[in-house]
Structures are given as structure tokens and as C-alpha cells.
Amino acid sequence: MATNHQQIQLQLDEKKDKQRKIFKIVGLSVIYIVLTIWAILTFVPLIWMFISSIKDTTSITQVPPQLIPDQPTLDAYRRVFDVGGFARWFLNSVIVSTILTISNVVLASLAGYAFAKLKFPGRNTIFWILLGSMMIPGQITLIPLYILIVNTFQMADTYLALVIPTLVTTANIFLARQFMASLPSTLIDAARIDACSEPKIFWKVILPMAKPGLAVLGIFTFVANWNNFFWPFLVTSSNEMRTLQVGLTSFRYQYTADYGAMMAGAVLTAIPMFIVFLALQKYFLKGITIGAVKG
Amino acid sequence: MLASHHSSKMNKKRFTWENTVQFFKDYGWCYAFILVPVILFVLFTVYPLVMAFIYSFQKYSVLGSEWIGLDNYRSLMDSPVFWKAMKNTLIYTVATVPVNILITLFLALMIFPLNNKSQTFFKAAFYLPGVTSGITMSLIWLWIFDPTGAGLLNAVFDFLGLDSVMWLANPDTALFSLILMTYLGAHGAGILLYLAAMGGIPKSLYEAADIDSASWWSKLKNITWPLLKPTTLYLLVMGVIASFQVFEQAYVMTMGGPNLATTTVAYLIYEHAFLSFEFGLAAAESFVLGFIIIIISVIQFKFMSSDIEY
Secondary structure (H helix, E strand, C coil), X not given: CHHHHHHHHHHHHHHHHHHHHHHHHHHHHHHHHHHHHHHHHHHHHHHHHHHHHXXXXXXXXXXXXXXXXXXXXXXXXXXXXXXXCHHHHHXXXXXXXXXXXXXXXXXXXXXHHHHHHCXXXXXXXXXHHHHHHCCCCHHHHHHHHHHHHHHHCCCCCCHHHHHHHHCCCHHHHHHHHHHHHCCCHHHHHHHHHCCCCHHHHHHHHHHHHHHHHHHHHHHHHHXXXXXXXXXXXXXXXXXXXXXXXXXXXXXXXXXXXXXXXXXXXXXXHHHHHHHHHHHCHHHHHHHXXXXXXXX | CCCCHHHHXXXXXCCCHHHHHHHHHHHHHHHHHHHHHHHHHXXXXXXXXXXXXXXXXXXXXXXXXXXXXXXHHHHHHHCHHHHHHHHHHHHHHHHHHHHHHHHHHHHHHHXXXXXXXXXHHHHHHHHHHHHCXXXXXXXXXXXXXXXXXXXXXXXXXXXXXXXXXXXXXXXXXXHHHHHHHHHCCCCHHHHHHHHHHHHCCCHHHHHHHHHCCCCHHHHHHHHHHHHCHHHHHHHHHHHHHHHHCCCHHHHHHHCCCCCCCCCCHHHHHHHHHHHCCCHHHHHHHHHHHHHHHHHHHHHHHHHHHCCCCC
16 A cells, blocks of 8 residues: 555656656747747847848838848948048047057056055045946036037047047946956065065056956947947047047938948948957956946 | 055154155055046046036036026926926836846846856847947937838838838837837846846755745745846946936937927937037036936935845
8 A cells, every 4th residue: 555655656756757847848948939039139120230231222112121132232332432431430430449448448457456456545535436426427527528628628520539538437447446356465465575566566467367357348448439429429520530420320311311321331330349249259248247236 | 665554654644755755655656556547537527527517507608608596407497398308218218227127137037047058149149239339229220110111110010911100200109119129129238247146146045945846936036036136226227327318319310309209308418508509508407317317326226225135
């Protein structure tokens, strides 16, 4: 009787196990299907941009639209360059983003190191003031900043105006401090006992350890500035000084009907960032959690 | 060298030549490391902040501004356009931020149980669209929302047998269109934060729940959701701050129209400052906006962090 009971229990368990397995497989399949559908949906705008950019001027306005163009052409890309300035905008974006990436990495890492590892009078006060200022929305400082740069300093339409307000951002100093704080202090102390000068300690001890963090900081800064619109839009007036994002919006009004050229311009603007992302994927996927709140 | 705190304490007591020299020997490099950022901060954050405050009480003019007291603020309070912009911004924020956080959480919950390879794939897939600029996305969606049948969304509607919609050209649907595009936007960054937080939840909690044969839903409600609160709070605060400053979409896609339907506060500030050059009025608007953002952030912190323990 007892053994019989046990057997039934065993059979029940087996059945439950089997059920659980099926449940798991079904669950996982549902997960994969939903995730894939949602991923495709978020890619639809980008795919539509590519498809639209290789259509000719008549097929792009066709109703219903062709999902796969029957006569793909690079004509829209030629029109992008015909309008003049696109190559220059591209160059400007490269210059501005590169300068700002270098200056942010250098200045933020030095300051971040000082705030994280050095002790000096006023350190915490200064740091908290910087941190607190991150609460202030950009719109507030924007107008006086514009007046300062454009009217007082007379810098309108120069590279200097494009880069100077964000040579180092508070957010980057904070990020640098976060990962500098996690570096071991023992090596720094050892170097100090060996009477290394502070710049030498930074160069020889800190930088090699901080490289991954600084790479993340640099990459994020580059992408953010490549995509930045508002400030370059305010301080540039000539066609030659526009960055890509500013130039791209001028397409909106130059080509009210030419969506093909607009999409081709968008593709050319977005592709460098796709390449950066695909090449440096691991930094993007690991980097975001460095400076964020612990959770 | 930096450890000689003794001399610095002496320095505080008496300012002599030797003490000053010693102070610089001790701390010179520290201040050198932060010198440029601090100068930039004073010049490009502190000074503008003070000036914005001053401008907000002035009628600005290049030749000489005139003090007008609270007139800028008063005219804002009386302006139906400002309240309309405020309402639009609030609707936009309420309709985008919580929904997008839920979408992010939902996607993260589904990615979490997968194997490493699939996790990386989906993380990358959801992150990738996020490296495109707001301007690029706005141009693409402008084309997707095209009122003719050539616009992708209307083509889908035609296919489903629905009537075409004017989307951005109709005051009733314009703001909704801007909201809609955020749902299909990039949730990658938030997903990564949620996944990192989920990885930090002790497994023992789930094992204990399994012994009590708790359901999937009850585990989510009683373990996962409470322990993810700091991340949710972070995304909420950041999301609200960002959506209160939404500008690019309104500028590129609708110019604040039609009929003010997509005029946000940030767009109104831009209009007043850089189209009609009423810097004083725009400064007052920016202070009201900043004040509201800070208040909302504080409330969220108070409200959300009250029951976080761990």
C-alpha cells in the first residue's frame, strides 16, 4: 500500500517535471517571439530610412509605397551632395566631436581623479556644487550663454563657439570620479612613497588602470556631440560652419517634397554612429552601468 | 607630500609667506587638476545662471536693459499660450515616461532569463537605434507620418482598411504622433540598467519563493519590482527631466503647430528667445520650467525612496 502510494507520488512528480519542462520551452519560445517582433518594430524606422533613400523621385511618392524598390538607385545620395556643404558639415561634425572627446577625457579624468583620490581643502564643497548644478535644466543657462558667446565674446560662427561651453561637462567629471574611486589606493600610496610627482602618478599609475572607464567616457562623449543639435544650431549662421545635425534640418526646409534626399542625408549622418556602435559594442553595453545609480 | 596635513592646519591659523608656499607645495597639483573645469564651470554655468535670474526681471535690449520687476513672470501667468505649452508638456511627459519605463522593464524581464549569447544580441538590437540622433529620428518619423498614402503609417492604415490620418497636420493628433514615436524609440540604455539591477538581486530570495511555490506574478510583485525601485526611480527622474525639455521633435516635425498643438515649454522658450528676441521673457519661462523640474524631481525622490530598504 505504502509502496503503491510512493509510486503514484513519483509518477505525479515525473508528470509535474514534464509539465514544467514544456512550460519552460513554451515560455522561452513566447519570449523569443515577442522580443524579436519588438526589435523589428524598433528597427522599422531605420529600415524605412534605408529603403526610402534608394528610391527614385517618382517611386518614393507612389501609393501604396513599394516595400522593396524595383529600381534601386543612389540618385538621392547624389542630390545630397549637389546641394553643397554636406561634406563640409560632415567634416565639421568630425572636428567638433573629436575636439570635445579629447578635451572631456583629459579634463574630466584629471578632475575626477582629484575628487576621488586626492584630499585638499574645499574638495567636497566644490564637488557638491558641481553635482548640484546638474539639476539645473539647460534652458536656464542657455540664453545668457548665447549672449556671452555671441555678443560679448563675438565668437558666433567659429569652431571655438561650438566647443567652448562643453570642453568638459559636469556629468563627465562625475562619471570619471565614479570609476576613479573604484581604483585601488594602495598603488597610488606606494608611488607617493617613492616620491613620484603627482602628474607622474596620474600618468604612470592612474591612467593605465582607468583606461576602460575613460574609453567609455570618450565614446559616449563622441556620440553625444555627433548627435548634438541645439547649441551648434544657435551659434552657427553660415553654411560652412554647420554641423551635420544642423545641416540636416536645413534639408527639411530646402527639400519640402524630396524625402529621398532627406533620408539619404539621414543615412549618411547615422552610419558613422552605427559603425562606432558595432565596433565598440562591449563598451556601450557595459559602460552605461558605470556611472549610474547602484540599484 | 600630500600627507603633511600639519602644515595646512597651521596655514589656516596664520597667513605667512612660508605657510602659503607650503600650502601650494601640498595642494598645488590638486587645484591644478581641477582648475580648468572650475573656470569653465564659473564662466559657463554660474555666470549664466546669475545672469538668467537678472534677465528674468528685465526687458532685455542689447543697448541697455530696463528693469521691469515681476512683469515677465506676470505676463507668463496671464498668457494662454504659456499655459497651453505647459499643458502640452505635461501631457507629453505623462503619456511617454511611465509607458516607456514599463516597456523597458517588460523587455528587460524577458531578456534576463535568456542565455548569454541571446542576451547580448537583444541588448545590442535594442541599443542600436539609440545611437541615431533626435534630428535623424525626427526626419524619419516626419516621413513615416506623411499625410499622403505614401507615408508608411497611412500605408499600413490603408492596408488594414482604415482611413488615412493627417497625423502631424491635425491639431488633434499632432501631439499624440510625437508621443507615439517614443514608444518605438530606443529603450536600450534603460534595459541595460534594469538588467544590471536584476543581476544584483540575490538568487536566494527567488529560491525561498519557489519553496513556497510562489507564482511568477507574485515573485515579480514582491521581489523583483521592489528591488528594482532605485533603477525605476532613476529612469523616472531622468525621463521626466528629458521630456520636460523636449524640443527637437517639435522643431523639426511641426514647428510647434498646428495651432500650438505641439508647442512645448522648451519650444516656447526657443521661440521667445531666438525668434522674437525677448530674452527677459524667455529667461522667466526657463526659470519656471527649471523650478517645476526640480520640484517634480524632489517629489519623486520622496515618494519613491520612502520604502526602499536594502
